Amino acid sequence: MTTTQELNQGGEQFAIEATEVSRNFGRFQALQNIDLAVRKGEQVAIMGPSGCGKTTLLNILGGIDRPDSGQVRVAGEKIVYRDKDLTRLHRTAVGFVFQGYGLIPSLTAAENVQFTLLAGGVDVETRQVRALNLLGAVGLEDCAARYPEELSGGQRQRVAVARSLAHSPAVVLADEPTGNLDRDTGMQVMGVLSRACGDRGASLVVVTHDDEVAALMQRIVHMKDGRVVVGNDLQLAERLRPAGRVSPTPNRGGSR
């Protein structure tokens, strides 16, 4: 098995490096000594049965949960669990896509996309231009002034995708992004997400139960009982990848 240390010794750059990460909820061990690395631009799916720790791992990778032991590096920087440092991490390095969209209902689609930039103090013109570009990229140029309640589920999730990329993060973390959508819409959204990340060189980590969604990713990590059981060996993952699987986003960029 290739560990992150070994890969680092090989001089490889990673968007995410989690080392011996453990997380307990009371007596329940949600994560046990997880090692995980995600290459820059890599797209990874995390799968596993309910309660195996997928979302917990994703939250820890994104800095919105804190491990009991171990450490996480995002874009080469170790996560420091202070409000100031976490805020900086979320404004620069990490973008989130939530299962329930996580759009702020009192803001328009464009304003939602601008939110992280607004929090970061980016000037209004820059914010607007970037928001419109991103909405265009996800096919929602006409919906910029609409409020979330006026959008369909798929449109809301595409706005969420655009928002996750507004601040050009190194990594986008998506928790069940198709969980509230029907199959076709879900695949469309995943296509948009995967392509948008690929176009911008952002790594993508998706937690999903859906094999079809996972199949769109370059690597699948399987978890069980708080451990990674398959997929942590990058080379192995490459080998295990079924031949002939066609990506629904054939024109996406990024390396395999």
Next chain:
Amino acid sequence: MSGTLFYALRAALRDPRRSLSVTAALALAVGLTLSTVLYVAASSRSLTEAALRPVPVDLVAHGTTDRMNPDTVAADYRSQPGVKVAEPLVAADVTSIARGDGTKSTAAGRLYATTEAFVRDFPFVTTIDGAFDNKGVLITASTASQLGVTTGDAVVLTSASGKASFPVAGILDSAAAEPLFSSGDPNFEGEFAVVPDVVVMPLALYLQSPVALVPGTVQGKTPLDPQVYVQIDRTQFSSAPATAQKDVRNFAFGLERRFTGQVKITNNDEQALNRAKSDVLGADVIFIFLGIPGVAVAGFLAFGATQVFHEDSRREIALLRARGAAPRQVMAVAAFNATFIGLLGSAAGFLLGWGVASAAGGVGAVGVSEVAGGAPIALAAGLLLTALALVLPVVLSLRHEITAERRRIIRSAAAPVWQRYWVDILALGLAGLFFFVTYLTGGFKPANAEGQSISLAFYVFLGPLFLWLGLTLLVQRLLGRLLPRVLLGSGRVLRLRGFGAAATHDLIRRPAVATTTTTVMALIVGFALSVIAFTTTYQRERTRDSQYVVGSDIRVTLSSAGSGPADAIEPVLLQTGVTSVSGFMRETNALIGAQRQTVYGIDVPSFRQTAFLPDSFFANASASATLDALANTPNGVLVSRDEVAKFNILMGDSLIVRLPVAGGGAGYTELNLQVVGTVNYFPTSSQDSDFIVNRAAMAPARPTLLSDVYLLKTSFDAGRLAQVSDAIRRAIPARAVARVEDLGTATKLDSSSLTSLNVNGLGAIERWYGYAFAAGAILIFVFTLMAQRRKEYSTMRALGASLGQVRRMLAIQAAAVTAIGMVVGVVVGMVMAYVLVKLLAIIFIIPASTAVFVSGGTWLLLGGAALGGVAAMAVASLVLGRSQIASVLREE
């Protein structure tokens, strides 16, 4: 059923925050209701007591013939249950009272013969010198002065039967004895009136003396009037004045029947209880208008508290429905849950209300019967509010489909029925109509209804009720429409950018919670402010009434009966705390035309400095201008409004006043005066200050310019005035007879009126609940936002908003709602206070023209509300800081 009950109980216990919040709000609402009810009940009882307190004799049995034996009747009455005291008194004419040496004598006078027990048990026979004893007589100060006798000297009484000499045992305090002389009138005016020649002596001594008239032998109107004075045990009667009045009447008839044809009983309680009945009614009016809005606001607050958890409830209902629960079962769960919380809130409110009503003071302990009577009210109020706040939303939610439940609808629903049918405007119109009718019929004054007991017409209640309803709804309508514009405008004015602008924009997009909270806040501030303004104005008017009666803080009245030099009084008045003194002359026997009038001679500069002189006392609404006119016109005179009307006097008219020559000589000195002003009221007297002149103008009729009455202004508050009064009493030279009155004694004398109501007690109850409501409203708003937006705030933080930014957003929103709510509340409060203050017209001598809006209480309320906002924000900040983003985001 047991499963449903079990689930409902578990639901209540599973979320203690929700249960406790709603219970706390309910407890406040129920507590205020019960406090008000208990306070009203206890106050009504205190009003009955207060009304009867100044009545020294409940019943007087007058002999219908002079043959009635008062001793026999008194002995019989004493044996009756319910009679505390029954003492005989004989009033008889005397043809003259003369010095022992016969050198001076008076005209015909009146003799009162009674027992030592009478003197002990009734407050009429008190002395300013000497004491009542078995061997001598008491004479009035004016008689003593006229005859030149004092205690220890002898006087000779002459009657139709004969004459006899008696030693003078003491000088009678005429003021205290006045009700005795004007039997049947229980009122004290507090004036140091000069009583004609009167002698009081022991009944046994009288009956044995040659002066005693023989029944059946004398002619005249009432030369011999045997009476029995009866004090009854008032505790046996109802505390309700109307019932007590019936009880006393029946009791009096019972006594009268024991000596049918021989006695006729005068019921002195009748008038006092009549007044108490109207006072209770007035008190109810005040309590209703102070209490009902508070209860309504409290109910609104309880409803608001349930809205904090509205989303949770909706989700729970949707979940229950999705898992197969029938609407009936969901309703049953809600009903059980509401009953559980309602009972809990009612119990807590009951204890709170009882405690607060008892602690408010001023009405005595809240009795067990009142508490027992209040318990069902508390329970009913609690369950009603719970049903409205908890069950009704469930019923409404059940109308929606499950799928609709799961979708968040932020856009406001269609306007409620009352808005579509303009109920608010209709209510305001009706309020205006009822106010107009009330105005046309003479204002908020009790009126006799078809010869029945005094009552208030029903429409008097309706005006303020519709005003309150209309204002409440109008505020909600206007806020719903104007809040977005106000917020946008405020944002522009304050140049809010970035997160600040997002905060205001966010509020605009959530009109429901912002409008509801702003409305609640506005109504709470309005309610509390109106109560504060009312109680402050009430207190001011009460003090003003006392100041009007006394003239200033303290009044010292000298009597000619004193043998000490009057000029020796002045220096002793300057006790610690006295800042200015003004003496004036008073002539009660001046003649204007053929009518006897009282004329005051004042020293304008010191009077201006010392006396209570509001502008409203003067027809030209300027105390300064009127007194200037008097000071600048040596022969000027100010005339009361009543006398101006009576004599058809115009400004500049000449007025001839004849003053009796001082020193007891015959004849009058004529003063040619010029009218320079009209007074509506004048300090020192509610009845006889009709003509006021410069003191120097009275000089021709007086050998010296020594004063009869002194007004003293002090730097002390009303509570410490008694100290100064006592110091003056101690310092007054021996043998000088003087009466010292201050604001405290004046208030007590007036205690049979509504002014004895402890409105401050009720005001304090309402005010403190108001503070609690204000803090509760802000807390509810902040926690509603937080409960509704926990996930949003966590999402924001995951998207790069710092904790400080989220806190600022919440703070801006809370500040906006608080500020707008307070501004609207101040306007609503001022309108309501104006109406409440108008109610004061039925209470005070001087109608209150303006309300006191700015007071310590106002600042305390506004500051408290602001502080409550800050505290709520501090708590919210802590909660925000401690919330785990990941766990919040994972919540379903």
